[in-house]
Amino acid sequence: MKKRFLIVAGVAVFVVLYIILFLFSLNKNLVGSDDLLINDVSRLNPTHVNKIVKNDELNGLKEALLEAQENNLKVSIAGKRHSMGGHSFYKDAVVLDMTSYNKILFLDSEKKLIRVQSGTTWEEIIKFINPYNLSIRVMQGYNSFTVGGSLSVNVHESDPNYGSMIETVRSFRLLLANGTIVKVSRTDNSELFSLVSGGYGLFGVILDMDLELEDNKVYEKREYFISYDKYPSLFKDLRKNNTDLKIIYARLSIANDNSLLNEMVVTTYSLTNISDSNYLKLQKNKNLALKKFVFGLSRKYDFGKAFRWYLQKEHTGIEFPDLVSRNNLMNSDPKFLEYYSSRNTDILQEYFVPVDNLPLFLDGLRDTIRENNINFLSVTIRYISNNSESFLSYSEDEDKFGAVLYFNVGLSDKEQDKVEKWTRDLIDLSLELNGTYYLPYELYASQDQIRKSYPKFNEFCINKKNYDINELFMNEFYAKYCLGDEDYEGH
Numbered sequence: 001m002k003k004r005f006l007i008v009a010g011v012a013v014f015v016v017l018y019i020i021l022f023l024f025s026l027n028k029n030l031v032g033s034d035d036l037l038i039n040d041v042s043r044l045n046p047t048h049v050n051k052i053v054k055n056d057e058l059n060g061l062k063e064a065l066l067e068a069q070e071n072n073l074k075v076s077i078a079g080k081r082h083s084m085g086g087h088s089f090y091k092d093a094v095v096l097d098m099t100s101y102n103k104i105l106f107l108d109s110e111k112k113l114i115r116v117q118s119g120t121t122w123e124e125i126i127k128f129i130n131p132y133n134l135s136i137r138v139m140q141g142y143n144s145f146t147v148g149g150s151l152s153v154n155v156h157e158s159d160p161n162y163g164s165m166i167e168t169v170r171s172f173r174l175l176l177a178n179g180t181i182v183k184v185s186r187t188d189n190s191e192l193f194s195l196v197s198g199g200y201g202l203f204g205v206i207l208d209m210d211l212e213l214e215d216n217k218v219y220e221k222r223e224y225f226i227s228y229d230k231y232p233s234l235f236k237d238l239r240k241n242n243t244d245l246k247i248i249y250a251r252l253s254i255a256n257d258n259s260l261l262n263e264m265v266v267t268t269y270s271l272t273n274i275s276d277s278n279y280l281k282l283q284k285n286k287n288l289a290l291k292k293f294v295f296g297l298s299r300k301y302d303f304g305k306a307f308r309w310y311l312q313k314e315h316t317g318i319e320f321p322d323l324v325s326r327n328n329l330m331n332s333d334p335k336f337l338e339y340y341s342s343r344n345t346d347i348l349q350e351y352f353v354p355v356d357n358l359p360l361f362l363d364g365l366r367d368t369i370r371e372n373n374i375n376f377l378s379v380t381i382r383y384i385s386n387n388s389e390s391f392l393s394y395s396e397d398e399d400k401f402g403a404v405l406y407f408n409v410g411l412s413d414k415e416q417d418k419v420e421k422w423t424r425d426l427i428d429l430s431l432e433l434n435g436t437y438y439l440p441y442e443l444y445a446s447q448d449q450i451r452k453s454y455p456k457f458n459e460f461c462i463n464k465k466n467y468d469i470n471e472l473f474m475n476e477f478y479a480k481y482c483l484g485d486e487d488y489e490g491h
Contacts, residue, residue: 038095042084043345044411044442045476047091049076054097061096061205062179065472068094069177074474077201079119079149083440084347086476087200088149093474096205098148104128105208112213113170118148118206125211126331130282135216135326137168141380142334148206153440154198154390156382156402157330158249160239163385163395166197172209177472181207186389195463198390200439202464202473218279219246219269219329221322225313228252228264229359232401235266235383236355244271247329250381252362254298255306261366261379265313269329280325287318291336298377299339299346299408305377344410346377347419347442351426352384352400353435361403364429372422378406391463392454394436402438420444427453443480450481457481 039046050073053064068075076095078088089095101119108114109132116125122136123143129135139145140155151172156164171185174196184192196203226234231250238245247269253259294311297304311318320329339346353361358381369376381401388396409419423444427437436453437445451457461482465471471478 038078038081038089040081040084040086040088042347042442043340044084044347044416045086045089047086047089047476049089049095050092051094052097053094054100056100056102058175058207061101061175061207064094064096065175065177065179065205069470069472075472076475077148077152077205077473079146079152080121080144082145082149083153083200085441085443087153087440088475090474090476090479098146098205101207102146107132109134112215113210114213115208115210116147117208118151118172119146121146122150123331123333126327127282129213130216130280130327133216133280134213136330137212137214138162138165139330141332143331144334147209147211151197151206151209152199152201154392154394156384158247158382160245160248160383160385163387164198164390164393166193166389167387168212169197170210170212172196173207174203175205175207177204177468177470191463192467194389194391195460195467198392198439199460200477201475202478203467204473214326216280216325216327217246218272218274218276218323218325220272221316221320221324222268222270223316224266224268226264226266228262228362231264231266231381232355232358238268242268242270245269246271246326248383251312252379252381253309254376254378255309256302257306259309260369261362263309263313264381265316267316269324272323274323279323280327282331283328285331285333285335288333288336291319292338295336295377296339299375342411344375344408344415346406346408349405349407349423349426349441350438351403351405351430351435352394352438353403353430353433354398355383355401357433357435358401358403361429361433361435365403365405365426368422368425368429372418374422375408376405377408378404380404391456391460392439394438397434400435424449439477443477447481447484 037046037048055061065075074090074093076089076093078095078097079099081088098119101117102124103117104120106115112134121144122139138157139150141157151165151169154164154166171183174182174184174192176182182189184196186193192203245268250264250266252261253263294308298308381403384395384400384402386395386399387393409415424446427445427449430437431452
């Protein structure tokens, strides 16, 4: 009895201490004392800038560009700063914070077309269009990103009927370095349409855009528990035999045991005929504190990883019910992922490989995780159809699966050197499998790797200079990979 009491007491003390630390993390102040020292969500790129301009009027943006040129300063463009490689700032630059440039300008509910300013978030759009029973076609998995930032990285998601965001953009207006404004579409300034979509803010300021929408309908969830190597064939069968398929993604075990990247849950959402308005109402995001608590356990402990995988297998209804509207699926809040530590941070990476090569990539990923003792937090598999419209397309030659990976890594230089090494190993693995990697994340890739992954990258850099002769628009991504390491000042 005494032994059992001590065990129970020990567990209770552990839980109480963890909850105290968890609650403390909810209220941790992440704002530094220097208002001009900014960072992105990775906290790996603290950078001192000259000025941050937050303006909700076009004239204010024009004046900021003119002032920067008069003072021989560079200009960077920022939204929510979810990119993780200094894509939205540069040392001593003027940063245009676009988050207040967020008006919804026009909606044609019959043509399913909306015009919004570039600082508008997906959450704001979803709230606006939900009463019209309309929904977004392509956005990230979470609602907090701006549309301008999303187009700048050419996002994709889980609807197999669409590829990347560029497919859903009718046109946009762009403020160029010389102060002029041009309309950009597939017929007007078509080269800029290709370059700016996935162009990381290097060609001008996206002012507003016309986005194509679709109906907000009720979907029904179904799940399949399979071995990872069966997914390519299951995916093809589901697409062929289910004409109502609207959303599909897969998650794999992160448990540090034999199930790691072997066990998989495939989730599908298919169209129903249900028109009950109760399902179509926007619901509040639930269980954010619980999700943050469980995710925190998995960040720190192997038993937490196993517990999270158990919940994902057996209790997926905690996140979404079996019947859910498209807008409620897309309106997910990422606040549960917020995390602060002085020693480590969470980072995203994504790799694209041809559909049939996914099992080979997962085999190599599993080996890399074990060999390097990586703190691996999540993997989601999404489908991206072939599309070559973006100049730096990640699915130019064939349909691919995207493996979205989430890691916890150390902040020290020593730990970051390790991360760079195994990241380069994963990039090489994707290249061996006729794949590539996604560019919005930390700048671990070598100069050679980015050019092998994106064969038109040198031409991209040349085009940047053609449209922006004095390189007014600048960020750390361009400085490293277009100017070259020898010209890159870093932080």
